[in-house]
Amino acid sequence: MNLSQYRHIYFLGIGGIGMSALARWFLAKGFAVAGYDRTPTPLTQKLGEEGAEIHFEDDVALIPARFRENKAETLVVLTPAVPAAHAERQYLEREGFTIMKRSQVLGLLTQDQYLIAVAGTHGKTTTSSMVAHLLHHAGVSTSAFLGGISTDLGSNLLLPHQEEDRALCVVEADEYDRSFLTLHPDLAIVTSTDPDHLDIYGQKEALVESFRQFVGQIKPNGFLLLNHTADQTIAEAVHPTVTVIRYGLEGEELTVTDVRIADGAMRFSARGRNFQLPETALQVPGFHNVENVLAAAQAVALVGVPAQKIKAGIEEYTGVKRRFEKVFITENKVYLDDYAHHPREIEAFLRSVRALYPGKTLRVIFQPHLFTRTRDFLDGFSQSLSIADDVWLLDIYPARELPLPGVTSALLFDLLPGPRKRLLSKEDVLQELGKDLDFNVLATVGAGDIDTLVPEIKNLLEKKGHVVE
Template sequence: MRPEAYKYIYFLGIGGIGMSAIARYFNAKGLPVWGYDKTPTPLTQALIEEGIQIHYEDDVNLIPEEVKQNREQTLVVLTPAIPAEHQQWAYLKENNYTIKKRSEVLGIITANAYTIAVAGTHGKTTTSSMIAHLLHHAGVDCSAFLGGISVNLNSNLLLSKNNEGREIVVVEADEYDRSFLRLYPDVAIVTSTDADHLDIYGDKDALIESFQHFISQVKPGGTLLLNTKADTRILNKIEDSVKVIRYGLEQAELNAGPITIAGHHFKFNLTTSTNIIPGLDLPVPGYHNVENALAACYVAQIMRVPPHQIRAGLAAYRGVKRRFEFVVDSEDYIYIDDYAHHPTEIDAFVKSLKALFPEKKIKLIFQPHLFTRTRDFADEFAESLSQVDEVELLEIYPAREKPISGVNAQMLLNRISGPNKSILSKEEVLRKLEQSIDFEVLATVGAGDIDTLVTPIKNILKNKKMFRKRKIISIIFASCCILILAGLGVFVAQKQAQKAVRKVSVTIDNEYNNYFISDREVKNILTNDGEKKIEGSKISDVDLKSLELRIKSHKFVREAQVYRDLAGNLNIKIKQNRPIARIVHDNSEEDVYIDDEGNILPLSERFTARVIPITRSLFRPAQNKSFYQDSLGQAYLDLLKFVEKDAFWKAQLAEMQIDAKGKVIFMPQVGTQAIEFGKPEEVEQKFKKLLVFYKKVLPAMGWDRYKRVNLEFSDQIICE
């Protein structure tokens, strides 16, 4: 098979970093490209902007008509992350489409090329991007398929411009699912062979055997660069004519010599027994990145890039997105984002952080990736994470896996030494940062969806910095103004104190159409039901603070401001409490509201709020009055706030129940089905599924067809 044999390309899992590079390749070749992915991301949006059509629902009807009508001319590219029960995959298999894994397509594309393949359980993305950058910077025409977004290229794909002669291709050789065995490189680099992907391999010996097969496929007369930390057993099946170069920071045939750190830059020499390139300057920090640079620079030498261009190219290298990426770099805070998801990677990352910032307090937010990896390396993860001053864990990102009993963030937290450790949701991470910043260096680390925190954290830190600058300027300005205004203020105050209150003006914020308190009621509070006159009294005789406290004592007043203006008027501004749910009891006189901060409010004789009733709560903790203000109840409060803010679901849901296990059940306004929501987790995703049920299933099947609808399980709606 040759890629040019096909006219239409369809991707299952187009949003993956490796899949998207191949999609871009076919798109650049002028072929129509479509794809499915589970969720929209910045990467899928970039692909759409490049002219690729993408959808996010596993629906056979969304497969393009061109694909359906041209089976023999269509190539389907599949990622291993697609589950076996995927409907579109099943359709394409049943109809005998040509379906190739990403690794197979990559092998076909590179079959006749001069291939430089970078393998290793970690370090391969940075190393391959360095090689591609050095060659591109030196004017060596080449293509590159990368496992990350190169900052210099702003892409994970580099395309050769020369259609004549043998193409040079730099490719990331992924060991997951033994994908790299599709490649037959001229030059191979193995950065590491630490145990990983044991869900695929079973044990490290099987992983080593797979690396042996990969190394045996290096073409005769080719070159292998092998990190000194890699397991030498992988050399057992290598071709005799393949040249082997061992590289490492020290005591290796290819080494870095003495390393110095200047700011964020690591400076070193490329040294071999016969050659030296002095004065190399790597602007992407980390000892592990120095190792990666050694291999990349040596490959550039193989490709006949002169030393001065290697030196210039390395100095111009800006790294890969989410690989030791400085998101905020200021005098106030340092914020770095990194893709590390294996304990060895985290250890190298933390050691580099501590070398760069030896005297600074470091906080690390980590999202474990895969249940099996967390289970297999829990002790190693804990050891690497225990090196920093504070650790915040997110729950495990499952990716392609189902949960494993007992394997969770708590299991990992229990193994981490040190008092400053916690488990937070992404929302709690952001709330905590908004409240206070008690670190000098912050790092977000992981391979899941932790990257969705990067922009919000960046904005919080930048706003804090701007606020600090404004505060300093304000203090200086205020100090000057105080002296000027002090004398004037005394004079005006004396004059104003002699004035009488002309009138009382009450403003009540009814943003949410709540009418629990009226103007008349406020004025009665101010005058003790008419006993004490306000209008006509001297302003100096009116205690504004006392009046404010009396208004705030009203059960439905959240905030109150009482102030006078220069005209002698007394102004009262009131913000009401906002009920978002009503807890219903057998005796209706015991019913209460919950507001959006989790406070319990009594009912009002004056007004009834239109909010969702909680008609049954068998969950014992929820029977505590402070439940919606503690850490367990916060998730239920967030669910109620979601319903209250969404006009559609507020109109559709008639009541909410909490069973003895803490699972939520909704009853709809229309229809008889019980909506089994489960624990208040993944709220937005569950309501998206329910919306699909409302828009597509109910109109087709009838509103009373089902007695229960279960939303608890990922990517499923169970109807009975």
């Protein structure tokens, strides 16, 4: 398929983080872009400012007339989050519009690029943003489609500063709905293969098999960077000419030495395939982020970025919105926000918080994401959240799912150890927080709409957070 045959690109679910990056790409290339989403967000507002026509009601009449009347020149991009019963989706299917999933379009856009694809059930957004940042910082002409807003780039899309026949491209390769199987990377990073999306896969073995298929699509003479915690059998699926490099904090070919926390930064030295880093300071906390930046450093080294530029890029990296984001800091109070929504992610985040702020009381406000994920990992969530001193548990955010009988936050609440726990609605958080500031470190955690509380919590703490306990 040749995308140049289309003039109009219509997005069903335009406000999603991956969909909005694609929409921005088409806007930058001069296409007319419009779309539907369920609710306005800062992302949809920004897209509107950039030229997209967006509406928030499921109404066929709101699809721009020039899109509806020029079927041959209109491409519809669909996210799996839009249900089959959606009226606009049914109309577009019935009328025979060309409809492609986001992942299919991404596959087309990247097929002629030197592609670095970052996959994993967690860690992929941070790692892909690190790769994009290091390349951009080193002056390498790069495009990138990210699953989060890079604070360094100020966007989830990076466009190359010069057009080239075979430019570098960085993408976050999503395993949900097997989306990453549309990609054929030259270099792939797999950060983790922990069970997730069991509503799609059913069991871990099916998830691992999809990762085997993904790495099997790495082009001949390419590279696979494989985290030591991932299922190592997936490396057996690569083409015989693909080089496999395993990485971790110790005992691997790609590894670090002398990792420690000092002055609020992660400090480490590193060695890998044909590169070494002297002591380097990563300002984004977390031992898991040291592993992430290790893989990113190796990836850019393999495409020719010298070690001194890698070190300089790492030391200027500031992170991704909602990934260990430091929202508010005073002598008495620290407020962090993180997107973690899987037990292993929560454990990694909270253990890093403990290491960064030893001896401090830690309160976590957690919003579970998806009924199926909550049901499948109840014990894991209970164990990871037990790292906190105090847990405030919100209702489950449904996202694309309908409620499951008997699956509520109360199930998880009953499993949480310790007396310091509360079950409350998102709407009550600010009022209750205003009455109870008995913590040193506060963290909001989750992948739903808990982020809408962040500016309000920050504002509350700015007014009251100076109080000395």
